[in-house]
Amino acid sequence: MPRKFKILLISAYSGSKSNVLNSIISTSFYPSITLEQLLSITPEKYDVTCIDERIESVDLNWHDYIVGISAMTPSANRAYFLADEFRKRGNIVVLGGYHPSAMPLEAKEHADSVVIGEAELSWPKLIKDLENKKLKPFYQPSFISSEKIPPAKQIFMKYHKMGMVQATRGCPYACKYCAVKNVEGKKFRSRPIKNVINELKSLKTKRFFFADSSLTINPEYTKKLFQEMIGLNKKFSCYGNIHTLYDDEDLLKLASDAGCEQWLIGFESIDQKTLNQIGNKPNKVKDYSVAVNKIRDHGMMIMGLFIFGFDTDKPDIFQSTLKAVYQMNIDRAGFAILTPFPGTQIYQQFENEGRILTKDWSKYNLRNVVFQPKNFSPQQLLYERNKIAKEFFSISNSIRRTLLDDQLTINRMVKRLFVDNFFNVIYRKR
Ligand code: B12
Ligand code: SF4
Structure with a gap:
């Protein structure tokens, strides 16, 4: 027995x-x-x-x-x-x-x-x-075919204001600093749309987050998914790539109709030289501003994610990034310190070059400098990143940006003034 x-x-x-x-x-x-x-x-x-x-x-x-x-x-x-x-x-x-x-x-x-x-x-x-x-x-790693991925059992809903659903796995871009391929692999797999819709229907919360690396890898799949979501009365946030959102108006319209409130976008850098060196992601800095405008015109917010500490970054990168974030009217932002997660190409490179400063994994949280940067001291990288984060998350700055932003509806203005500022206080305290 x-x-x-x-x-x-x-x-x-x-x-x-x-x-x-x-x-x-x-x-x-x-x-x-x-x-x-x-x-x-x-x-x-x-x-x-x-x-x-x-x-x-x-x-x-x-x-x-x-x-x-x-x-x-x-x-x-x-x-x-x-x-x-x-x-x-x-x-x-x-x-x-x-x-x-x-x-x-x-x-x-x-x-x-x-x-x-x-x-x-x-x-x-x-x-x-x-x-x-x-x-x-x-x-050893073995990838399940996507139609066999069962729905998650929602046992934690009572604690949370948002649900979480995953429609796709895998990302073909394989950026040098990204760990996604270590688990999900590079091959993109999408679950049958009816399975995702059934899971969404069973969610007890109105709001949810797509735990997908990017919902723009196969725009045709995503459009069909969004089409089916119209009428479910859900609100959601998801990750997407800027080069696809830049030239796919249909996708933007469907996203908005399906209830998308916010795109989380890895801009990573405002320096094209850096982008060309960090992987296959075809971000084009020259298109950022137009893309941001289009997304916001469709009534969706943008959480822009930026990384500091690349070998091509020079000391002026901090202030020029902040300036670009303001100029583009990016609603929310995350400023990460480049972190060489084990299993990534950048980890291997820094390891080979003897540039990993600590393997205290608890420091690998995007807020510490764990490697020797090329053009700054570790202290300078930390200081400059914290300085712009502090400025961006200051209440006065947030109020000023909100009041000057003519693309905001009253609803979003209220959300920015109250909800965002509440979290700004928390982030600053952290
Ligand atoms: C949603 C998400 C979050 C959410 C929730 C995470 C969670 N699950 O609790 C939040 C916002 C809280 C978050 C926080 C962070 N995140 Co995050 N996050 C993600 C994201 C987008 C999806 C993760 C997910 O839920 N996947 C769906 C589930 C089902 O898959 P899974 O967790 O991988 O689990 C599968 C396998 O890994 C395995 N497995 C996992 N655990 C176990 C345990 C056992 C016993 C077994 C047998 C199997 C097993 O089985 C599962 C089913 O196949 C991923 C990117 C991605 N596409 O994976 C980044 C990602 C996981 N996050 C990452 C990072 C860096 C962070 C933060 C450090 C960022 C920050 N500064 O805040 C923090 C760390 C939080 C912490 N716990 O310490 C990195 C991880 C890198 C690394 N090596 O650790 C990723 C890969 C993003 C990236 N591009 O590099 N994150
Ligand atoms: S596009 Fe995003 S998920 Fe894909 S490899 Fe690059 S950082 Fe990772």
């Missing part, structure tokens, strides 16, 4: 939950679709408990469980600590997610087994192997 296991699934979180502001940030947005997806592929006969460390503390006193822990790079140290403690208490520990997928040998030091890449095929197999006392140390 095979042994019957109880399963504990944890999404490790490295940030502090001790202050109220942090906890508002980490819980008010999205549920962990990672755990919800793992739950949906776990055989029904098992008792499963899921803990998202952003919302609940983990008590270490569990015994005789299979403990599956999910880790991104900044939460890897925390995941390893939990893994070690659970193993001491007689549990079987499995590590998975972005960091273990990129560093399986390191992860294996803390776990009985490591799942590399997607889990849809490996996790059920691992459980079967455990039942038969044949657990393997590593489960």
Whole structure:
């Protein structure tokens, strides 16, 4: 008779939950679709408990469980600590997610087994192997065909104001600093539209986020999806690439009709030289401004994401980026410090050049300098990035930008003045 296991699934979180502001940030947005997806592929006969460390503390006193822990790079140290403690208490520990997928040998030091890449095929197999006392140390990457991806089991909805759904996986652009290929691979796969629509219909929240790397990789698929979403009465945000949004008015119109409130766009840099060197993403700086205008004309907001610290960046990049963000009227912005996540090309390059300054993974959160930049000192990069972030997120600046912005509807103006400024205060405090 095979042994019957109880399963504990944890999404490790490295940030502090001790202050109220942090906890508002980490819980008010999205549920962990990672755990919800793992739950949906776990055989029904098992008792499963899921803990998202952003919302609940983990008590270490569990015994005789299979403990599956999910880790991104900044939460890897925390995941390893939990893994070690659970193993001491007689549990079987499995590590998975972005960091273990990129560093399986390191992860294996803390776990009985490591799942590399997607889990849809490996996790059920691992459980079967455990039942038969044949657990393997590593489960190699295997990509499930997209029509077989089951809907996530929405167990965390009660904690969150937004749902999360994933329609597609994989990104062919393979930017040098991006970790997506480590798990989802470079081949783009899209779920059947009816499956996505059914999942959306079952969402209890009006608002949700598409956990897709980019919804503009196959615009024809996305247009059909958006067409089917019209009438569902949902509001959503999603990632997209600027070069596609620039010249596809039909896509913009359908997105707006389907309820898109915001595009998250990796502009990455306002320097074309930098863009040409960081991967295959065909961003064209000269088109940014027109594209931004078109998206906003369709009533959608833009969260522009920028990265600082590339080898082609010179000390004037900070102020010129801020100026460009203001000139283009980008609604929201994120300013990241280039972070060489393990498994990426840039990590390999910096490792080969001896430029990785620390492997304290908890610092790999886009807010610390963990490598030796080419044209600045690490301190200068951190200081300049923080300086422009502080200016951009200042309340006075936000009010001024909002009042001067003639493309804003009253509704969006109110949202910018109250909601955005509330979060600006939190970001500045962090
Ligand atoms: C949505 C999202 C978020 C959300 C929610 C994340 C979550 N799941 O809790 C939020 C906004 C909170 C977030 C935060 C961050 N994110 Co993020 N995020 C994403 C995004 C767009 C989708 C992730 C997702 O939900 N995918 C869907 C689920 C189902 O897939 P999955 O998590 O990969 O899980 C599958 C496998 O990995 C595996 N698996 C995962 N865990 C486990 C555990 C076990 C035991 C097993 C067996 C298998 C397994 O099985 C799952 C099913 O196949 C990805 C990009 C992408 N396309 O993946 C970036 C991404 C994961 N994020 C990234 C980063 C850098 C961050 C931040 C550091 C950014 C920041 N400064 O705020 C933080 C870190 C937060 C933390 N925990 O420490 C990087 C990760 C790089 C890395 N090596 O860690 C990515 C890849 C983006 C990128 N382009 O590089 N993120
Ligand atoms: S386009 Fe986006 S998701 Fe794709 S590789 Fe580049 S950064 Fe990653």
